[in-house]
Amino acid sequence: MAFDVLAVDGRDLTDEPYVKRREVLESLVVEDTGAVTVPKAFFGVPAADMLEVAAQHHIEGIVSKRVDSPYREGRSPWWVKSPVRRSAELAVVAFTGPPGRVGALLVAGYRDDGGLELAGQVGTGFSAVMRRHLFEVLHPLVLDAPPVVNPPGDDQGWRWVEPRYVGEVAFREWSPGRGLRHASWKGLREQVDVRATRLPTVI
Incomplete structure (x- = not known):
């Protein structure tokens, strides 16, 4: 070329x-x-x-x-x-970061068989206000076990949460097993049923 x-x-x-x-x-x-x-x-x-x-x-x-x-x-x-940047609405299933704010999120989508599958990690695109707000809403939802069918082998300090919130995530590419590439947080989506979230399609 x-x-x-x-x-x-x-x-x-x-x-x-x-x-x-x-x-x-x-x-x-x-x-x-x-x-x-x-x-x-x-x-x-x-x-x-x-x-x-x-x-x-x-x-x-x-x-x-x-x-x-x-x-x-x-x-x-x-x-x-x-x-070209794509976007998807995905369920928030885990967070990490210092006390009082979120540093990064794990997001997931439901498969056709009903299993909630991890889609990838998002660590950029958050304002300082959004980092604090996400901690406030996610901290009460902490779970003892991952809600996804494919948790990572190394938890890296992730705190798993009940999948109640949906966020829009922009990304360059997604592929099974490798997850999201160049993912960026766009914001929480109100009045979106978390059960309606789906994994991105492979392009």
Whole structure:
């Protein structure tokens, strides 16, 4: 996959605008061989619309570039990667953290056979107020045993709770056995039946 071209026949192109480098790159690709592929570029389309299309086609995300930007190594405001983020409503089944606040949560979803299966861990996206609030509502629900069918081998200080609360969790990817990747807390969901929570689908 070729995304950019920096030089051709000894001629440095890094100071040329991206739109010019793109033209040169496309002129170098021989379509019949299939050895090098240049991802299609879309000009003048809002990033939000492109992200929606990427999600529909199960693509990891998009890269947005300024068409007048030169090429520079490293991070740059001219070249921004935006990952597709999915979300799911999941049951809160465990928490950990110092006294008085939540540091991280374990979340789960119900399987078709009625078993509550662990989906993964969430440790980011909490405000200080939310960390304290979650402790207040979860601490009275502490259980002696895990309510899930697949508790982790090492409890790592998790305090298991009765699954009464549902939270929305944003994430990049989910797969059985590996759990959620890049998960982030979005908030508690009111008036959602915990029995209606389901594991994310595999994409």
